[in-house]
Amino acid sequence: MALKALLLGMKYLFRKPYTMLVPEKEPPMTTERTRGRHLLDMSKCVGCRMCQMVCPADAIKMYKVEGDFKRNPKKIFPGIDFNRCTFCALCVEVCPTGALSMTDITGWYMTTTDTRTNLRSPYDLAAELAKNEKPDFRITITKQTFLYQTKKKG
Amino acid sequence: MSVAEGHAEGKDEVLELIRRSLPPGKFKEVVATRWPRRYIVFIDAWALRPVMEALKVAGFDRFIAIEAIDWYNIEPVFELLYYVESVKLGGPLVIVRTKIPRNNPEIDTIRDIYPLAHWQEIENYEFFGIRFRGHPDLRLWILEDNWEGPPPLRKDFDTVKYVLETYYGGKKWERPVKRREPPPPRGEE
Amino acid sequence: MAESKPRMIFLGPQHPGAPGNVAFKVWLKGEKVVKAELVPGFLHRGFEKMMENRWWEVDVVLSPRYCVEDPDNFELAYVLAVEDLFGVEAPEKAKVVRTIVAEMSRIQSHLFWLMHMGGATGARYIPGWAMAAREEILKWYDYVTGHRIYHHYMTPGGIRWNIPKDFKEVTLRALNKVMPIVKDIEDAFINNRILRARTEGIGVVKGYVAVQLNATGPTLRAAGIKYDVRKVDPYEAYRDVDFEIPTGTEGDAHDRIVVRIREIYQSKRIIEQLVERVKPEDLNYRVKMPLLPPPSLPWPAVARHGEGMSRVEAARGEAMVHVVGIKDRKPYRVKLITPSMPLLTTVMDYIIEHEDITIADLPIIVMSLDPCPPDIDR
């Protein structure tokens, strides 16, 4: 019995560690459906405030933007406070025009071995990232993801 | 949907058992609900203890919870729902429902019949202000040290407003604390 | 030596032997525990009130959040209660997928608990293994639902979006990665002589006493009582799957460990049966919900408003949700009935009263009961 446990321990001792080296060796752990940062198509948004009303975390505020927006006479657009957002995708689901969608950006990976970058703000890191390579992300959740059937009678 | 929609057809043995074992005259009605094997007993508040005792003898041995509903605008009462299920009989559930007046919410304790009721009664005391007669230890338990206002789950009390005013300094989102400056970057020198 | 007065110390909420956000006031006489009192409320967020202020379908976002470890079973409970109130029946495919998601949640909850249990007994290798296995399930969740911890994948009326095309392969692959680790944990930990010495005969709640203490879940089953809501009041797809209820005989801490490990195997069995029945091409997985709950029929003695109720077996025991709706976009009352409260109050009191336990046994007993403190606070 004790020998068996010892052997098992040995087995795990010689295995390669489970820990992933993000972001140095491996890409961030996202999939085709990861719900991350939002993307707003400003040419589609009509300023109807539906997303603001549905948001469970009260994360959306409407901001006035100057410019020529034909479909948005009031010129108000949702701005999302990511400190509050729960990434539930209800705003994407409820948006009548499909202006909101979600990408797979889940944040900046602050764990580096370089102590100088450790304490930089996310914005600094992002600027650096944008300088060095093109920021790549996928759009993962759109309005088309959600599908409704109307209930059949009988 | 109404709870009493769709009575169980045919002979329901558990329903008969509940009818038989409850003390006569102490309960108003026993109904089978539209949920299979779940029953509701309507009683007056004074008859709570004899009814719960009779249910325990009849085999409803596992006490689940006490729920209070504040029918504030609709009717000036608190409705109390006592959930009991029977492990012995293999799973039927009985809900004992009663109403107590909203301005004097008092009902007998059943903490000596089911041990868990002791804690459930404390919970309902702190969230609704219902007093359980004969309970020795009614106090703030979950809300201890966190709450000074009236019972927060009552309908006539705006909990959100109170919390924002009392604990968040009137601001909607932020606490009134000063943000700490981020420390200077390490390893620069 | 003269009899000394019991000395009170705090255990938790930051203590590694405490099961999370909960504390105990422990009265000690020397090493012996004379009394332990629960101090809850460190994670009280007022879910019942918050849900009254949000729309029916938006509350799904709140519903899993009162238990981090086992979110989907609670989400399922809320969704079922709302469906019951609205009189909507989810399509067959949605039911099967929800059951799979809920069973995965049970497995990951038990793995999370294994981590705690290993920590409490000082088996330092177990937390790493258990979390590695749980990570595989979290990756599966990310692939299927889009999130790792709180998934918001169910909604009243079905599931929110379709399953991926390779759902079956991905699910079986995740299970095939988890199960060898569970087997290893079983060999190295559960049958370990040191663990047996520390857990056998400790924290005994045996037989009918467990029911009288109003215990639930694996604690009840380890006491030898075959009781599981999935069997006695089947919901979703549990009606036509084949599984067993593992029970213990002694009702001690070791029995509870064994029961949970065997439940992981049963969950795997359920998932393997159900995975065959879902087809990604089938688009009938979500029906549209009406905005307002239907008016209820008049009934003399009942409140005249609609009510919905659900009863599910979460990883820690029986969970219920009772919703009351007047004709409004928001619920009038949501009652969340959660399984953890009896475990830390009545059962703990009973164990301390009937056994000689020392301060070293206390974390083991608390962990073997596997409470989820946030669901006491809500």
Ligand code: SF4
């Ligand atoms: S719901 Fe869509 S269209 Fe309406 S304001 Fe929000 S983003 Fe714009």
Ligand code: SF4
């Ligand atoms: S994802 Fe959810 S929480 Fe975030 S902004 Fe949209 S609705 Fe609000």
